Amino acid sequence: MAREICERAERHAGGSAIRPRMRARLTSFLTPVTVLLAISLVTCGNRPACAGVEQPDRPLPVRIGDLISKTYEFDGRLISFEGEVIGDVMFRGDSAWVNVLDSSGAIGVVVTRDMASQVENTGAYAVKGDIVRVTGVFHRACSVHAGEIDVHAESFQIVRRGGPVRHAIAPGRIVMACTLLGAAVVLAYAARIKGRLGSPLGGSPKTS
Amino acid sequence: MSAVKIARGLSKTELLNILFYTGKVVLWLGALMVIPAVVAVIFREWAPFFDFLIGIGLSLCVGLIFVLAGRPVERGLTWTQGFAVASFSWIVAMFLAAVPYYLSGHWNAYLDALFDVMSGFTTTGVVLVQDLDHIAVSVNAWRHLLTYVGGQGMVVLALTVLSRGLPGAFKLYVGEAKDERLMPSVGETAKAIWFISVIYLIIGTLVLSVSAMAIGIDPVRALLHGAFVFMGAWSTGGFAPQSQNIAYYHSFLFEAATVPFLIAGSLNFGLHYAIWNGRRREILKNIETQVFATVLTILTLVGLGATIVSRTYDGPLALARRVVYQFISAQTTTGFATIYPAQFANEWPVLAILAISISMLFGASASSTAGGFKGVRVGMVVKSLKHEVRKLMSPESAVVVEKMHMGEDIVLEDRNVKLASLIILLYLVIFTAGVLVGVAYGYPLPQAIFESASVTGNVGLSSGVTAPSMPWPMKVLYIFMMWIARLEFMSVLVLFGLIFKLTKK
Numbered sequence: 146m147a148r149e150i151c152e153r154a155e156r157h158a159g160g161s162a163i164r165p166r167m168r169a170r171l172t173s174f175l176t177p178v179t180v181l182l183a184i185s186l187v188t189c190g191n192r193p194a195c196a197g198v199e200q201p202d203r204p205l206p207v208r209i210g211d212l213i214s215k216t217y218e219f220d221g222r223l224i225s226f227e228g229e230v231i232g233d234v235m236f237r238g239d240s241a242w243v244n245v246l247d248s249s250g251a252i253g254v255v256v257t258r259d260m261a262s263q264v265e266n267t268g269a270y271a272v273k274g275d276i277v278r279v280t281g282v283f284h285r286a287c288s289v290h291a292g293e294i295d296v297h298a299e300s301f302q303i304v305r306r307g308g309p310v311r312h313a314i315a316p317g318r319i320v321m322a323c324t325l326l327g328a329a330v331v332l333a334y335a336a337r338i339k340g341r342l343g344s345p346l347g348g349s350p351k352t353s
Numbered sequence: 354m355s356a357v358k359i360a361r362g363l364s365k366t367e368l369l370n371i372l373f374y375t376g377k378v379v380l381w382l383g384a385l386m387v388i389p390a391v392v393a394v395i396f397r398e399w400a401p402f403f404d405f406l407i408g409i410g411l412s413l414c415v416g417l418i419f420v421l422a423g424r425p426v427e428r429g430l431t432w433t434q435g436f437a438v439a440s441f442s443w444i445v446a447m448f449l450a451a452v453p454y455y456l457s458g459h460w461n462a463y464l465d466a467l468f469d470v471m472s473g474f475t476t477t478g479v480v481l482v483q484d485l486d487h488i489a490v491s492v493n494a495w496r497h498l499l500t501y502v503g504g505q506g507m508v509v510l511a512l513t514v515l516s517r518g519l520p521g522a523f524k525l526y527v528g529e530a531k532d533e534r535l536m537p538s539v540g541e542t543a544k545a546i547w548f549i550s551v552i553y554l555i556i557g558t559l560v561l562s563v564s565a566m567a568i569g570i571d572p573v574r575a576l577l578h579g580a581f582v583f584m585g586a587w588s589t590g591g592f593a594p595q596s597q598n599i600a601y602y603h604s605f606l607f608e609a610a611t612v613p614f615l616i617a618g619s620l621n622f623g624l625h626y627a628i629w630n631g632r633r634r635e636i637l638k639n640i641e642t643q644v645f646a647t648v649l650t651i652l653t654l655v656g657l658g659a660t661i662v663s664r665t666y667d668g669p670l671a672l673a674r675r676v677v678y679q680f681i682s683a684q685t686t687t688g689f690a691t692i693y694p695a696q697f698a699n700e701w702p703v704l705a706i707l708a709i710s711i712s713m714l715f716g717a718s719a720s721s722t723a724g725g726f727k728g729v730r731v732g733m734v735v736k737s738l739k740h741e742v743r744k745l746m747s748p749e750s751a752v753v754v755e756k757m758h759m760g761e762d763i764v765l766e767d768r769n770v771k772l773a774s775l776i777i778l779l780y781l782v783i784f785t786a787g788v789l790v791g792v793a794y795g796y797p798l799p800q801a802i803f804e805s806a807s808v809t810g811n812v813g814l815s816s817g818v819t820a821p822s823m824p825w826p827m828k829v830l831y832i833f834m835m836w837i838a839r840l841e842f843m844s845v846l847v848l849f850g851l852i853f854k855l856t857k858k
Binding site: 213214215216217231232233234235236237241242244246250251252253268269270271285286288290291292293294295312313314315318319321322323324325326328329332333335336339341342 | 373383396398399400403404406407409410411413414417418420421456486487488489490568569570571574595596597600601602603604605665666667668670671672673674675692693695696699700
């Protein structure tokens with residue numbers, strides 16, 4: 146590789162031959178760099194591969210945040226957690242993706258069509274999503290779903306139905322909004338009189 | 354009149370001129386806030402609607418007070434004033450744009466809201482927002498609109514109208530770290546930038562909305578997802594409507610659909626304009642696209658090699674979606690992610706972390722929505738190095754000329770190389786400051802490097818350092834880093850120089 150670079154450098158120099166000493170220096174510099182890079186590439190991996198983990202009979206109760214932060218610990222294990230279905234239920238063929246959120250984070254869960262059809266409310270601004278209990282196998286880098294971090298649900302139960310959420314308007318904010326907009330109108334009028342607004346937002350104002 | 358008095362008089366005139374034009378830019382922010390207010394009405398989100406009215410009212414009041422207190426001068430803006438207006442406008446706009454954020458209750462503190470606004474404006478994409486999955490559509494629209502406008506530039510937006518009858522408008526334009534002159538006048542250039550961006554907005558929203566429908570999202574929500582994700586992609590901001598970012602969609606199709614737009618957003622507006630005018634070969638000849646492709650290829654290969662050896666992912670599709678996508682996102686300085694921040698920290702080998710950090714620092718093209726060193730500067734420094742080697746290898750009497758292509762063939766000049774090297778050095782200085790502060794607060798070195806590179810390059814990928822629980826001095830430092838890096842130092846340094854000059858008197 147180092148020799149190739151030297152040869153390319155020669156060609157770029159318009160065919161003039163590189164002095165032998167310089168060529169030797171370039172080679173002696175580039176060869177160890179290439180070797181070091183190759184060694185670092187080979188030795189950088191120090192993490193265990195996702196090994197098959199013996200399944201306990203009972204699912205391990207977890208929080209979603211723990212699954213995300215301790216992926217190697219829970220990889221391939223039967224786990225169970227509770228959370229709110231958020232966003233969209235995305236049907237794909239015989240299965241569907243639902244995203245489930247608890248106080249520590251959100252994760253994608255692969256469910257069957259029948260399981261997904263139970264969901265009536267998905268969490269958003271104006272809706273509290275259905276609370277579900279998911280029991281399934283956690284995958285750090287799912288081999289079926291191109292390396293996704295996911296949970297393949299074995300059971301998917303609705304624990305509590307969600308529904309519409311009302312957001313109250315604070316009267317103080319209405320007053321504040323009206324006051325500020327009123328003040329802005331007065332200031333705009335003053336600016337117009339002083340000739341500071343040539344056109345509403347641009348144009349040529351009076352200059353000094 | 355004594356020299357001191359003249360100097361005082363000049364400073365006051367300067368200050369009033371800066372105040373006036375900052376006020377004009379701020380008025381535009383108030384006008385911009387009407388869009389999310391309308392979205393709030395459409396979706397019947399009345400509490401956020403009044404929050405936006407407060408934001409509009411406050412922005413208009415502050416803008417008008419500046420306009421009234423300031424006074425424009427006939428000769429327009431000097432370089433110093435143009436740069437100061439650009440950098441000062443961003444700071445004032447940050448404080449005002451954060452009002453609806455804070456009032457929504459999704460940010461723990463006003464500082465967190467300021468952080469996210471600056472992250473949006475600078476198209477960085479790191480966030481401190483809480484419970485994003487339950488945020489109002491209108492507030493989400495505001496988040497994405499801020500990053501979309503920030504990509505093109507707040508000042509560029511104002512210049513589309515403001516430049517009429519404003520001598521020195523080009524200085525304001527350059528102050529926002531853009532120097533590509535697509536048209537003879539700055540106003541026309543600003544309009545051309547917005548024209549290109551709006552055309553992409555229509556195409557991008559359409560493509561991503563159809564993709565979202567294809568993966569099982571209902572049409573109305575698909576349209577919202579399409580528009581929001583497009584704005585995050587094109588602006589290279591990396592904001593997404595859900596807390597899981599692009600991992601929310603669990604779809605290769607959707608991820609693939611975002612890639613052309615995040616690459617398009619990272620290209621120089623001059624290049625877009627050349628392609629628009631039929632000069633398609635320019636994309637292959639341009640130094641920035643060459644540097645972008647070369648750096649991206651090399652670093653992605655290093656990242657792939659490291660993750661293959663460490664057996665982080667199995668199979669080519671997993672590697673494409675979990676590694677290559679992250680590298681494209683990093684190099685374009687977008688910050689879209691298909692993995693969680695904790696996965697970078699806990700699963701990726703250190704070599705891959707370092708490779709993606711370098712990728713984030715290098716960034717994409719100048720005069721684009723992207724951040725980082727920029728391809729043209731890296732290209733210049735590499736060409737200069739090549740030039741020096743060629744000179745060494747040539748006979749002493751030979752005149753060696755090095756050229757690079759960016760729209761046209763340009764002879765490499767020492768002055769330009771010096772400036773490019775200086776800017777890269779300044780990027781490295783703030784990057785190092787970010788790393789040192791991160792380490793001082795107890796974060797592991799690879800994470801501190803990753804996060805600092807992400808903030809310096811205005812990228813937005815996170816390894817988990819950026820969180821509401823992060824110490825406040827780090828939040829302030831990151832805000833400063835995002836701001837100074839996005840404006841490419843000069844405007845901010847000029848503003849500080851001016852403040853120093855005023856306080857000294």
